[in-house]
Amino acid sequence: MAETLKPVRGPRDFLGGRLRVFSEDNVWLWLLPLAVLISFFYLYPVFEAVRFSFTDATTSSGDDYSYTLRSYVQTLTLPEFYAMVRTTVIFVGCSVIGQVLFGMLIATLVYEGEMRNLPGFGIVRALVLVGWVLPGVVLGIIWKLLLDESGASFMAIPFGMFGIRDPVFLSAPVPALAWVIIANIWRGTAFAMILQYSAMKTIPPEYHEAATIDGASWFQRFRLITLPSLRNILLINLILATISTLNTFDMIMPLTGGGPGRSTEVIALYIYNVVFQEFDFGRGAAVAVVLSLIGIVLTLVYFRILTNKQDGFE
Amino acid sequence: MMKLVFGAAVSAAAVLHGQLAFADVYGDPNAPMTITWVTQPTQSPEAGNERYASYYKGKIEAFVAAHPEVKVDVTLNSNNGNAGMTKLLEQLAIGQGPDFATIDSFFVKRFLPYLTPMNDYYTEEEVNDFFPFAREAMVVDGKLKAFWVNTDVRNIYYRKDLVATPPKTWDELLEVAGKLSEEGHTGYIFPAGRGEAAVMEHLPMFWAQGGELIDEDGKPVFGEGANRDAWINVLTFMRKAVESGASPNRVANFGSESDMQPELARGNTAIFLGGCWMMSELKSLGDQNDWGVADIPLMTEGKPITAVGGWMTGVFTDNADKLPFIAELQKMLQTSPEAMDELAVVRDDLPTRASVVKMGSPYFQDPLNIAYMEMLEFGRPRPSSVIYPTISVELQVAISDVVTGAKSPADALDAAFDKVMAQYKP
Numbered sequence: 138m139a140e141t142l143k144p145v146r147g148p149r150d151f152l153g154g155r156l157r158v159f160s161e162d163n164v165w166l167w168l169l170p171l172a173v174l175i176s177f178f179y180l181y182p183v184f185e186a187v188r189f190s191f192t193d194a195t196t197s198s199g200d201d202y203s204y205t206l207r208s209y210v211q212t213l214t215l216p217e218f219y220a221m222v223r224t225t226v227i228f229v230g231c232s233v234i235g236q237v238l239f240g241m242l243i244a245t246l247v248y249e250g251e252m253r254n255l256p257g258f259g260i261v262r263a264l265v266l267v268g269w270v271l272p273g274v275v276l277g278i279i280w281k282l283l284l285d286e287s288g289a290s291f292m293a294i295p296f297g298m299f300g301i302r303d304p305v306f307l308s309a310p311v312p313a314l315a316w317v318i319i320a321n322i323w324r325g326t327a328f329a330m331i332l333q334y335s336a337m338k339t340i341p342p343e344y345h346e347a348a349t350i351d352g353a354s355w356f357q358r359f360r361l362i363t364l365p366s367l368r369n370i371l372l373i374n375l376i377l378a379t380i381s382t383l384n385t386f387d388m389i390m391p392l393t394g395g396g397p398g399r400s401t402e403v404i405a406l407y408i409y410n411v412v413f414q415e416f417d418f419g420r421g422a423a424v425a426v427v428l429s430l431i432g433i434v435l436t437l438v439y440f441r442i443l444t445n446k447q448d449g450f451e
Numbered sequence: 452m453m454k455l456v457f458g459a460a461v462s463a464a465a466v467l468h469g470q471l472a473f474a475d476v477y478g479d480p481n482a483p484m485t486i487t488w489v490t491q492p493t494q495s496p497e498a499g500n501e502r503y504a505s506y507y508k509g510k511i512e513a514f515v516a517a518h519p520e521v522k523v524d525v526t527l528n529s530n531n532g533n534a535g536m537t538k539l540l541e542q543l544a545i546g547q548g549p550d551f552a553t554i555d556s557f558f559v560k561r562f563l564p565y566l567t568p569m570n571d572y573y574t575e576e577e578v579n580d581f582f583p584f585a586r587e588a589m590v591v592d593g594k595l596k597a598f599w600v601n602t603d604v605r606n607i608y609y610r611k612d613l614v615a616t617p618p619k620t621w622d623e624l625l626e627v628a629g630k631l632s633e634e635g636h637t638g639y640i641f642p643a644g645r646g647e648a649a650v651m652e653h654l655p656m657f658w659a660q661g662g663e664l665i666d667e668d669g670k671p672v673f674g675e676g677a678n679r680d681a682w683i684n685v686l687t688f689m690r691k692a693v694e695s696g697a698s699p700n701r702v703a704n705f706g707s708e709s710d711m712q713p714e715l716a717r718g719n720t721a722i723f724l725g726g727c728w729m730m731s732e733l734k735s736l737g738d739q740n741d742w743g744v745a746d747i748p749l750m751t752e753g754k755p756i757t758a759v760g761g762w763m764t765g766v767f768t769d770n771a772d773k774l775p776f777i778a779e780l781q782k783m784l785q786t787s788p789e790a791m792d793e794l795a796v797v798r799d800d801l802p803t804r805a806s807v808v809k810m811g812s813p814y815f816q817d818p819l820n821i822a823y824m825e826m827l828e829f830g831r832p833r834p835s836s837v838i839y840p841t842i843s844v845e846l847q848v849a850i851s852d853v854v855t856g857a858k859s860p861a862d863a864l865d866a867a868f869d870k871v872m873a874q875y876k877p
Contacts, residue, residue, distance in 0.1 A: 193876075196537045196540050196541055196544075200544075211873060211874070215870070215873065217870070282713075285713055285714075286699070286700070286701035286704065287637075287699075287701065287713060287714045287717055288717075289713075289717055303699050303700060303701065305700055305701075307701075307703075307704050308700040308701045308702075308703040308704050308855065309700065309703075309855055310855060310857055393645070393704075394644060394645035394646060394706045395645050396644050396645035396703065396704075396706065396847075396848075396851045397644065397645075397703045397704075397851040397852070397854070397855045397857070398848050398851045398852040398855065398857050398858070399848055400857075410844060412537070413531075413533045413534050413537050414533050414840050414843075414844050415840050415841045415844060415874065416537060416540075416561075416840060417841075417874065420874075
């Protein structure tokens with residue numbers, strides 16, 4: 138006689154089937170804990186930042202503040218705000234381009250070296266990562282020591298050998314911004330290298346072998362095989378590098394403090410100075426909102442440009 | 452099974468480490484009364500310097516031993532002065548402040564609404580023992596709101612083997628520093644970067660000309676009339692120092708006194724403008740030069756003046772049961788002449804009470820320390836005004852712009868004043 142199969146009892150069958158509410162039809166219940174976490178730790182702080190941007194709150198005002206557009210008006214009518222935006226655009230633009238290009242260069246070198254079974258590239262990868270692992274404040278202090286102009290620093294010694302007694306690194310506006318950009322490129326190259334190296338590793342080696350057999354040069358292989366394969370990762374790299382660089386102030390603070398004058402005071406550092414040196418919470422929040430909008434616009438621009446090119450290619 | 456045991460052991464070690472690393476409650480854990488103290492790391496039992504830590508720990512332990520019904524909960528504030536004061540203000544604004552705390556002296560005005568008067572615990576004689584500049588900040592409308600517990604002065608240091616007579620005026624300074632620079636030395640360095648030191652070290656030069664940063668109502672006036680002229684004179688002097696070669700361009704990198712230490716440690720500097728604590732720091736770096744200390748050179752020879760800073764302590768609780776204990780603890784730690792005398796030796800802090808000088812402390816056997824105390828007679832603090840931080844930031848930018856040649860002294864000062872007035876709220 139065939140055995141009667143008993144129905145399998147699962148969680149939904151307990152409590153008289155009341156747990157059926159946690160079915161695939163009620164996905165929102167499964168997402169509820171995540172939604173609560175995101176709302177509490179992300180959306181609420183963002184909401185509060187936007188709310189405070191429309192007040193004249195200071196760090197000591199407690200609940201004694203009023204709603205006003207003054208913070209935005211003050212921010213957008215200050216002449217140095219636009220100079221700071223210009224500084225930030227130059228800093229972010231040059232940093233992102235430098236990080237992506239150097240990241241691509243090092244990733245290509247490591248990838249090609251590994252393809253040829255050359256030794257030592259694991260160490261090269263590890264060394265490049267150092268700049269990414271160290272905290273920004275530490276990097277700022279290290280670069281400040283390297284760029285000490287008194288003649289005893291690592292960077293000043295070569296100048297001394299050519300008889301230049303007082304080299305200028307951080308004590309003039311243009312060189313100071315240039316060195317801040319260089320230090321930031323050094324810092325961010327590792328992350329760009331990791332992303333692009335990972336993408337290169339996904340390219341089937343047969344593509345390169347076939348192209349080599351067909352007589353393609355290294356540059357042709359790079360342009361026609363490697364670069365198109367990196368398109369998606371480049372988009373991600375650009376977005377992440379831009380957002381990260383827009384928010385950078387931890388390295389700049391110990392390195393130059395935003396000086397000389399305001400020549401290296403990017404928007405993120407300005408926010409810190411407004412809140413923690415001038416105690417103006419409302420104005421700091423207003424500038425933070427403006428900075429966030431800039432970041433969102435840039436991200437949308439990247440998406441538009443790079444996904445359109447991809448669609449066109451298809 | 453082994454994984455479970457290992458995981459539990461690691462977790463327990465982490466928790467235990469956390470408990471030991473942040474063991475900041477002194478006294479019987481079951482004591483019914485808790486006094487909370489927020490202080491700077493360097494002025495706490497957790498100070499990195501062993502001598503400082505031993506001092507504070509010893510005092511607190513002695514206090515709780517004498518009062519077993521009280522435990523003291525010490526919380527460290529941020530090492531960054533501004534960030535720490537901001538955090539403390541936010542806590543007080545929402546009613547979560549400590550019972551008493553260490554406050555940066557020029558922030559005290561922001562804390563006035565929250566400070567509890569301590570007149571009942573100090574005699575008039577004790578209060579009058581504090582230097583005049585300290586008393587002015589401590590006593591508001593007859594109420595003893597806070598205590599100025601340590602201070603410092605600004606001055607110049609000069610190498611006695613290179614400078615026969617310390618300069619008293621700007622012209623003398625530029626002349627002697629210029630000659631020394633031509634001989635291969637670094638003639639004169641001063642803070643001129645983005646940092647409070649750039650402003651504070653030059654305030655005496657401004658005040659000596661009769662300049663005022665704010666008026667009696669707290670309104671900024673530094674960019675108007677004679678005050679404007681005084682600042683333009685100071686900025687012009689700084690620019691001249693760099694243009695003439697008396698000072699190197701790199702003074703624009705010195706935002707704080709500590710930024711100058713690597714330069715000083717090279718041993719080539721003849722004269723520098725800084726704070727009184729810098730000499731002991733320089734000696735700890737191995738400097739062997741014979742330094743003299745002198746008043747800050749002024750535009751024209753006249754009555755000396757210096758800027759004073761330092762830390763204060765204030766009480767925020769109004770719990771009548773706690774106040775006597777807090778008063779006693781503060782006296783043991785910082786506010787009594789005995790405590791100040793000990794702190795002078797331990798931390799090299801200048802005391803703020805005149806009677807300390809007469810106690811025969813070894814601290815005052817050092818001629819440099821005697822010189823600093825004499826400078827206190829004409830010491831002047833920064834205005835403890837709500838708008839001062841904004842004034843300072845804008846003047847730092849102005850100084851930096853002038854020293855690098857990016858702006859003329861007049862343009863830089865006018866831009867700073869316009870910016871401050873845009874933020875000023877009567």
